[in-house]
Amino acid sequence: MKKLLFMMLLLPIAAKAADREEVYQQCLLQHAAKAQLPEVWHWVKKSCHQLHRELVVMPDKKAFHQCVLQHLPAVELAEVVPDVVHACANQHNFRK
Secondary structure: OHHHHHHHHHHHHHHHHHHHHHHHHHHHHHHHOOOOOHHHHHHHHHHHHHHHOOOOOOHHHHHHHHHHHHHOOOOOOHHHHHHHHHHHHHHOOOOO
16 A cells, blocks of 8 residues: 555656656757757757756756757857857856
């Protein structure tokens, strides 16, 4: 009986974790086609992870990762990646 009760209590937690994983995967897929550089893909994965697996709640950190996902995937020169990341950090008062 205790096992059944315990499992019933864990069911909503497991469902939320599955939902977060699905949203994380959607984030990756949404930005994958645009990310042509390994450095960009690294930041896309990191930002999707922070937003959808770690569930970042600090406004500055969340805004930083949203900025990265909005602006970085279109970058085609590796030399520009740090500049975009730095600009997002400065815009949202966030230090990686």
